[in-house]
Amino acid sequence: MARFRVCPDSGFYFDKSAESLMKVNAVAAAVSLLIAGIMALGVILTRWQEVHLLPADLFYQALTLHGINALIFWIIFFEIAIMYFAASTLLRCRLAAPKWAWTGFVLMIIGAVMNNVAVFQGRSSVMMTSYAPMQAEPHFYLGLILFAVGALIGCFVFLGTLVIAKDEKTYEGSIPLVTFGALTACIIAVFTIACGAIILIPTFLWSIGYINHIDAAMYRLVWWGLGHSSQQINVAAHVSVWYLIAGVLFGARPMSEKVSRSAFLLYILFLQLASAHHILVDPGISSEWKVFNTSYAMYLAVLASMIHGLTVPGSVEVAQRAKGLTKGMFEWLRKAPWDNPVFSGFFLSLIIFGFIGGITGVVMGTEQINLIIHNTIYVPAHFHATVAVGTTLAFMALTYLLIPVLFRRALFLPWVAKMQPYVFSAGMTLMILFMLGAGTLGVSRRHWDMDFTGALLSFEYPGTAYVMMAVAGIGGVLGVLGGVMYLVVTVGSLVFGKKLDESAGFLQSFGLPLPAATYNISRADPVPMAPRLAVEEHGSAGFEAPGTFVLAMALLVCFVVYYFINWGYLASVWPLS
Amino acid sequence: MPQEENLQEPERIPFFQRLLENPFLLLFLGVVVPTVFYILWGIMEIATIPVAQ
Numbered sequence: 020m021a022r023f024r025v026c027p028d029s030g031f032y033f034d035k036s037a038e039s040l041m042k043v044n045a046v047a048a049a050v051s052l053l054i055a056g057i058m059a060l061g062v063i064l065t066r067w068q069e070v071h072l073l074p075a076d077l078f079y080q081a082l083t084l085h086g087i088n089a090l091i092f093w094i095i096f097f098e099i100a101i102m103y104f105a106a107s108t109l110l111r112c113r114l115a116a117p118k119w120a121w122t123g124f125v126l127m128i129i130g131a132v133m134n135n136v137a138v139f140q141g142r143s144s145v146m147m148t149s150y151a152p153m154q155a156e157p158h159f160y161l162g163l164i165l166f167a168v169g170a171l172i173g174c175f176v177f178l179g180t181l182v183i184a185k186d187e188k189t190y191e192g193s194i195p196l197v198t199f200g201a202l203t204a205c206i207i208a209v210f211t212i213a214c215g216a217i218i219l220i221p222t223f224l225w226s227i228g229y230i231n232h233i234d235a236a237m238y239r240l241v242w243w244g245l246g247h248s249s250q251q252i253n254v255a256a257h258v259s260v261w262y263l264i265a266g267v268l269f270g271a272r273p274m275s276e277k278v279s280r281s282a283f284l285l286y287i288l289f290l291q292l293a294s295a296h297h298i299l300v301d302p303g304i305s306s307e308w309k310v311f312n313t314s315y316a317m318y319l320a321v322l323a324s325m326i327h328g329l330t331v332p333g334s335v336e337v338a339q340r341a342k343g344l345t346k347g348m349f350e351w352l353r354k355a356p357w358d359n360p361v362f363s364g365f366f367l368s369l370i371i372f373g374f375i376g377g378i379t380g381v382v383m384g385t386e387q388i389n390l391i392i393h394n395t396i397y398v399p400a401h402f403h404a405t406v407a408v409g410t411t412l413a414f415m416a417l418t419y420l421l422i423p424v425l426f427r428r429a430l431f432l433p434w435v436a437k438m439q440p441y442v443f444s445a446g447m448t449l450m451i452l453f454m455l456g457a458g459t460l461g462v463s464r465r466h467w468d469m470d471f472t473g474a475l476l477s478f479e480y481p482g483t484a485y486v487m488m489a490v491a492g493i494g495g496v497l498g499v500l501g502g503v504m505y506l507v508v509t510v511g512s513l514v515f516g517k518k519l520d521e522s523a524g525f526l527q528s529f530g531l532p533l534p535a536a537t538y539n540i541s542r543a544d545p546v547p548m549a550p551r552l553a554v555e556e557h558g559s560a561g562f563e564a565p566g567t568f569v570l571a572m573a574l575l576v577c578f579v580v581y582y583f584i585n586w587g588y589l590a591s592v593w594p595l596s
Numbered sequence: 597m598p599q600e601e602n603l604q605e606p607e608r609i610p611f612f613q614r615l616l617e618n619p620f621l622l623l624f625l626g627v628v629v630p631t632v633f634y635i636l637w638g639i640m641e642i643a644t645i646p647v648a649q
Binding site: 178181193194199202203205206207209210213214217234236237240241244248280284287288289291292294295298303304305308311312316 | 613615616617619620622623625626627629630631633634635637638639641642645
């Protein structure tokens, strides 16, 4: 039975079932991003003390909605779409168990709606972490559990598709690196969801009265296995997206497949352990546990990120130099397609993730200097650099790539799309940098009122902290504007974008397959094994990517300087003799 | 000549490559390592805190 179509522009194969599932998951992700973005505006305009938009109850409600929709629903819906793409399209394989995949999707939708309804009703403003003994309504937890079960089904459909691809020999050699990265994301997702089940099922039973006590320390420990690892799925997924975009735009191949795969293996083994940095000031857990899980094991995951941070731009540089852009250190970068939002989104995501998210992540993961900024607004600044810019911007860039290929529509308002990665990343970077500064001055995260109005134990922040939060507010508003531009382009493309295929109608944009005749291939040609690259050979001619090496050295210098500044700062606030 | 080629032993796949090509072994490792070092070790630490009198 014919089930595949080939995109005439990209040459990608799409399995009929997988294609619809990719579309509906991507659309659900965009809806979640819309809710997250609206709530972000409420949060940032309240933390900007001169504006102080929302009253306390609405602020915590908006913060809960923003956190869960941005960090869980937007990201995981999109990642399921990426996993189906990486398994089915990149391996030219039919999707395993499409009915189960649809069941998983329906459960995710029910879960996401149920959870959002619980928060909108106003009695579940417990923020994303929902720390016990703070209690939400039962359907808050049940929604998350259903969503997690649906996502787990998606993971097993992905794994099943890998098995089918191997059995039916749809590829030669090893699975492509991008699929391997998606496998890494899938494995981390399974651990994440298992942690979620371990902690959220008893919490749900506690909320309906079957269990009378949830231990707060135990909750925090296991919940962070879910809360932080879910963000590590993002890292593996967006690194895969970087490799994909580098390959599609430049024909770039990883500088060394072996090294890149080994780096993904380090993610599989150690990335989830970074969850421990949330527990660094918790009493009751030994320094041995804290030091092993952060200052030793986590560095192996950091090493992996540094490898990807070197090989992804390095592969682009090698590909660009092969096209003759060899002048100086940076002609390859200067003459890159900066007006193409796929490239600009990808490259800005990579730079901001590495320079801001990576460096601040190591600072937060070091037990001693973590004390300076623990639970301050520095923490959300860090994860906005990793997730909001690193992951979200990479996913936005991928969307611009996939709208013509998957949805068969041209981009709506392409000039808006061109500007969008710059507006979004400029706004977010401004917000992040000033939140980092305010956090270093001690400004708390998740705090409605910096003035401590009416508090018995008040505190007066320096004036600089207020200025920094105001500038962060301006950056945040600009970031939200960048998010609006993304949604205008993507939704506009699906509804009003020029049809690249006559049959790509309105309903087809939202999951309905194209006409049956479009799927005219019953068995795709196997994915050929890529030839060995010159740079992979032993003793190849020198270092092939000097510009990337300079960028990596700049990152190293920034890291070392910033790291020791923090140690100096710690010494000044905590004098020891 | 073709017969000689057939008689040659198939190329031995290195252990590391076999590891990387087995998704279920990777899944096992990716769940067990953090479960042992993060979850179980952490739970043991909390569970052994003496109860306040």
